[in-house]
Amino acid sequence: MVNSDNLNLLLKVNGTQHTLQIDPRVTLLDALREKIGLTGTKKGCDRGQCGACTVLVDGRRINSCLTLAVMYQETEITTIEELAKGDELHPMQAAFIKHDGFQCGYCTPGQIMSAVGLLAEGCPSDDAEIKECMSGNICRCSAYPGIVAAIQEVRQMQPNL
Known part of the structure; x- marks a missing residue:
């Protein structure tokens, strides 16, 4: 109907x-x-x-x-x-895996999308500011250290972000 x-x-x-x-x-x-x-x-x-x-x-x-x-x-x-191109992961996805920026994985898509967005938005580069910029994304498994490390790695790989 x-x-x-x-x-x-x-x-x-x-x-x-x-x-x-x-x-x-x-x-x-x-x-x-x-x-x-x-x-x-x-x-x-x-x-x-x-x-x-x-x-x-x-x-x-x-x-x-x-x-x-x-x-x-x-x-x-x-x-x-949209982030991965075929079998090639987006750098943020690869960094999340490398730094164990996820555990149960439920929040991971939102965390990754927010991380990609915050780099494009020009979030400051120190860990405390990254945590603040990511504060709208909750990880109930507490993978925050890995998430911050992944973001920092991608920022280093792509310094123009």
């Missing part, structure tokens, strides 16, 4: 245009997971407190559970699925 209140929506996600017919109240997170099938972005608290749903919109970090999909028709949305 088609709801007459649904909107036709065009979202550009990971470089691909997706035409959706959705209720205007659908969050970006639910559109990504349930309508497009990109389940790498996790639903954690559904209140913007944990960061598991972090994606990049035009290169900036956002909590996709707190925003409506209809707000992002003319933007470039990047999810964790």
